[in-house]
Amino acid sequence: MNPTNRELLTSSHWGTYWVDVDDDRVTALRDFGEDQDPSPIGQGIIDVLSGPTRITTPMVRKGWLEGGAGAAREKRGQEDFVAVTWDEVNQLLADELSRVRRDYGNRAIYAGSYGWASAGRFHHAQSQLKRFLNCIGGCTSSKNAYSYAAAEVVVPHVLGTFRGFIDASTSWESIASDCDLFVAFGGVPLKNGQISQGGTGAHVQKAGVSAAYKAGVQFVNISPLRSDVMDGINAEWLAPRPSTDAALMLGLAHTLMVEALHDQAFLNRYTVGFERFAAYLAGQQDGIAKSADWAADICALPADTIRDLARRMAKSRTMISVAWALTRQDHGEQPYWAAITLAAMLGQIGLPGAGIGFGYSAVNNIGLNRQQIDYASFPQGKNPVDDFIPVARLTDMLENPGGRFDYDGQSYEYPDIRLVWWAGGNPFHHHQDLNRMRGAWAKPETIIVNEWCWNALAKHADIVLPCTTTFERSDIAMSPKDPYLVVMDQAIKPIGQARDDHQIMCGIAAKLGVQEAFTEGRSAAEWQRWIWDDSRQRASQDGIELPDWDSFQQNGWFKVPEPNKPTVMMEEFRNNPDANPLATPSGKIEIFSEKIASFGYDDCPGHAVWLEPFEWLGRAKPDQLHMISNQPHNKLHSQLDHGSVSEGDRPHGVEPVTMHPADANARNLSAGQIVCIHNIRGACFAELNISADIRPGVIQIATGAWYDPDGNTCRKGNPNTLTPDKGTSALAQGPIAHSCLVSVSLR
Ligand SMILES: Nc1nc2c(c(=O)[nH]1)N[C@H]1C(S)=C(S)[C@@H](COP(=O)(O)OP(=O)(O)OC[C@H]3O[C@@H](n4cnc5c(=O)[nH]c(N)nc54)[C@H](O)[C@@H]3O)O[C@H]1N2
Numbered sequence: 001m002n003p004t005n006r007e008l009l010t011s012s013h014w015g016t017y018w019v020d021v022d023d024d025r026v027t028a029l030r031d032f033g034e035d036q037d038p039s040p041i042g043q044g045i046i047d048v049l050s051g052p053t054r055i056t057t058p059m060v061r062k063g064w065l066e067g068g069a070g071a072a073r074e075k076r077g078q079e080d081f082v083a084v085t086w087d088e089v090n091q092l093l094a095d096e097l098s099r100v101r102r103d104y105g106n107r108a109i110y111a112g113s114y115g116w117a118s119a120g121r122f123h124h125a126q127s128q129l130k131r132f133l134n135c136i137g138g139c140t141s142s143k144n145a146y147s148y149a150a151a152e153v154v155v156p157h158v159l160g161t162f163r164g165f166i167d168a169s170t171s172w173e174s175i176a177s178d179c180d181l182f183v184a185f186g187g188v189p190l191k192n193g194q195i196s197q198g199g200t201g202a203h204v205q206k207a208g209v210s211a212a213y214k215a216g217v218q219f220v221n222i223s224p225l226r227s228d229v230m231d232g233i234n235a236e237w238l239a240p241r242p243s244t245d246a247a248l249m250l251g252l253a254h255t256l257m258v259e260a261l262h263d264q265a266f267l268n269r270y271t272v273g274f275e276r277f278a279a280y281l282a283g284q285q286d287g288i289a290k291s292a293d294w295a296a297d298i299c300a301l302p303a304d305t306i307r308d309l310a311r312r313m314a315k316s317r318t319m320i321s322v323a324w325a326l327t328r329q330d331h332g333e334q335p336y337w338a339a340i341t342l343a344a345m346l347g348q349i350g351l352p353g354a355g356i357g358f359g360y361s362a363v364n365n366i367g368l369n370r371q372q373i374d375y376a377s378f379p380q381g382k383n384p385v386d387d388f389i390p391v392a393r394l395t396d397m398l399e400n401p402g403g404r405f406d407y408d409g410q411s412y413e414y415p416d417i418r419l420v421w422w423a424g425g426n427p428f429h430h431h432q433d434l435n436r437m438r439g440a441w442a443k444p445e446t447i448i449v450n451e452w453c454w455n456a457l458a459k460h461a462d463i464v465l466p467c468t469t470t471f472e473r474s475d476i477a478m479s480p481k482d483p484y485l486v487v488m489d490q491a492i493k494p495i496g497q498a499r500d501d502h503q504i505m506c507g508i509a510a511k512l513g514v515q516e517a518f519t520e521g522r523s524a525a526e527w528q529r530w531i532w533d534d535s536r537q538r539a540s541q542d543g544i545e546l547p548d549w550d551s552f553q554q555n556g557w558f559k560v561p562e563p564n565k566p567t568v569m570m571e572e573f574r575n576n577p578d579a580n581p582l583a584t585p586s587g588k589i590e591i592f593s594e595k596i597a598s599f600g601y602d603d604c605p606g607h608a609v610w611l612e613p614f615e616w617l618g619r620a621k622p623d624q625l626h627m628i629s630n631q632p633h634n635k636l637h638s639q640l641d642h643g644s645v646s647e648g649d650r651p652h653g654v655e656p657v658t659m660h661p662a663d664a665n666a667r668n669l670s671a672g673q674i675v676c677i678h679n680i681r682g683a684c685f686a687e688l689n690i691s692a693d694i695r696p697g698v699i700q701i702a703t704g705a706w707y708d709p710d711g712n713t714c715r716k717g718n719p720n721t722l723t724p725d726k727g728t729s730a731l732a733q734g735p736i737a738h739s740c741l742v743s744v745s746l747r
Pocket residue numbers: 114115116117118123125146147148328423424425426427429430431450451452453455457467468469470501629630631636637638639703719720723737738
């Protein structure tokens with residue numbers, strides 16, 4: 001399997017490791033020497049590569065197999081499965097796809113298939129699925145990511161692009177050398193920096209924060225959790241009520257305005273619409289000045305603290321950092337628009353170490369100084385179907401065929417979905433209000449899932465196609481977001497009858513007569529080489545020489561040289577806004593957007609505003625608490641929840657929840673007890689952890705525990721039994737998991 005004499009290597013979203021193998025079993029993962037801060041997450045896979053949670057053969061739900069498509073679909077998740085051969089399952093799939101396409105058209109197939117799957121440029125499950133479906137007429141798809149859907153739609157109206165700027169975030173080096181004050185809404189939690197999509201070579205977030213601190217940068221952690229900024233850097237901690245950041249930012253902006261601390265020259269040259277926003281701040285129409293005192297009432301922070309912070313921000317070289325989590329709340333567009341507006345008022349956008357940053361909280365690659373190379377990927381082809389949903393409108397779509405929804409200025413129709421196919425994501429992890437989703441999930445006639453482990457998604461399918469893990473196939477990790485290009489060696493043979501997603505699609509393509517269109521005559525190995533060679537040419541055009549394929553394989557990895565100076569986001573625009581206009585209608589920063597205003601949305605008007613969230617502490621009943629369900633420190637989402645690292649943090653089999661001592665006392669609860677977190681949508685169990693490092697009135701439980709329902713209660717502690725499923729606004733329709741009220745009592 002290993003064409004060279006070197007040791008075996010692998011890459012994952014959480015890091016690169018050397019792989020030890022004995023008797024066709026992975027026995028250990030050893031740290032990649034280049035990484036000074038390796039993540040323990042990877043170790044969680046070793047014990048679950050085989051064993052009872054592994055899917056080893058194609059499986060069909062009994063009712064579906066016996067009664068045909070649609071039979072006993074309300075029993076999904078409860079019925080037994082029957083093992084079948086690959087040939088049998090391929091025939092079933094070919095017949096079923098043909099039926100659905102013939103009777104309802106390709107738009108009746110939903111394969112948005114959102115999710116992170118595994119690293120590897122070629123074996124990207126979603127690309128494999130989509131390319132295959134595009135060969136047979138396409139499918140209904142999804143737009144945007146759960147991570148930051150609200151920002152993905154609003155920020156392009158304000159700055160011209162969102163993804164373009166997260167890929168060009170000001171680097172840690174620039175922050176260390178030029179920033180004085182780093183104001184972090186949602187913090188910079190080190191737990192999240194373990195991850196980078198598509199492969200992580202070396203972890204830099206901790207070193208970046210530490211170096212900035214040593215260089216004299218003062219960090220302000222604005223978050224319900226003290227731990228959202230690392231220990232030992234003397235960070236200030238401000239804990240406003242969750243989902244009130246937009247109000248806090250408006251209070252800061254108002255202070256800048258009334259104290260004439262804003263940079264009018266910057267606003268004149270680089271922005272449009274400040275007057276409209278200023279009129280709103282002053283309360284010219286609604287009679288409410290958005291002052292520090294006004295904000296203080298909403299956020300429950302002292303007004304003087306807000307005024308003081310505004311003055312310090314004006315006086316210092318300031319970086320405003322907004323966590324992606326701020327988008328995953330009701331009206332999640334607003335904190336992003338307000339933060340950009342605030343940064344524009346400070347006039348430091350485009351200066352070294354200052355301005356605005358999207359997601360220093362989120363992943364290793366934000367702040368990582370690197371060359372941005374547009375590597376080739378496995379081409380998905382073109383989807384002939386125009387229908388789509390904003391990614392988090394899944395349940396709405398399944399519940400309302402023919403119903404209408406708004407999105408970014410237009411109105412669209414929900415298609416009538418008959419067949420759902422997921423490869424490389426887990427809606428029973430990522431979606432909100434899972435109990436409601438489970439009801440909607442019972443509507444399609446057929447649900448197909450490619451998975452390697454028996455999680456809730458696989459259990460709720462009709463046809464389960466067992467896929468390999470990265471150890472069972474060869475691939476290459478080459479993410480434009482990371483400087484390390486890594487060979488992912490096949491370390492062991494596929495477990496049971498598992499097949500690569502590519503091979504799975506080839507099998508079905510052959511039955512449907514589109515194998516040639518799907519593969520273009522290339523084997524998996526030939527495709528990888530094609531991706532490498534094409535990427536090499538692209539890099540070369542950017543003046544970067546990648547090694548040839550054989551040398552790359554021989555060495556196992558290659559590090560793209562760092563750029564010769566730190567990245568500064570929007571530097572070119574600042575230096576010459578006429579030559580480098582933003583891709584907005586005005587070419588400038590749109591503090592007021594005529595375009596968004598023209599949509600006429602009450603829940604997203606033409607400039608940043610404060611709108612009361614769907615659920616928040618300002619309207620909580622006396623016994624209610626605000627639940628934050630943030631990213632887990634010991635895994636990536638639901639991945640490896642069943643492995644030793646995640647299970648090791650859960651001695652009693654349920655996920656920990658953190659609560660303030662005052663809230664625990666008020667409920668007569670003590671640490672270590674198993675509690676039930678509940679609201680009108682559902683409930684989950686959790687083990688109580690008590691800590692003064694969380695804002696009173698707030699509880700925190702990580703996402704990721706595998707959904708294990710007993711009625712509407714998840715026994716293991718999946719917080720998405722509780723979160724509301726509602727769009728951020730008619731503009732973006734993003735998920736709002738972080739705007740959620742709950743009650744907690746003893747189980
Ligand atoms: N309450 C709450 N909910 C949230 C969030 C939150 O903050 N709070 N965050 C949201 C965010 S930001 C995100 S990105 C989503 C994440 O949601 P997802 O990305 O859907 O979650 P994962 O658990 O990473 O799902 C990936 C799935 O792919 C499978 N897989 C891995 N490798 C392969 C492969 O090679 N082939 C195939 N076919 N499958 C593979 C894994 O077993 C796993 O089931 O969750 C969202 N949900």
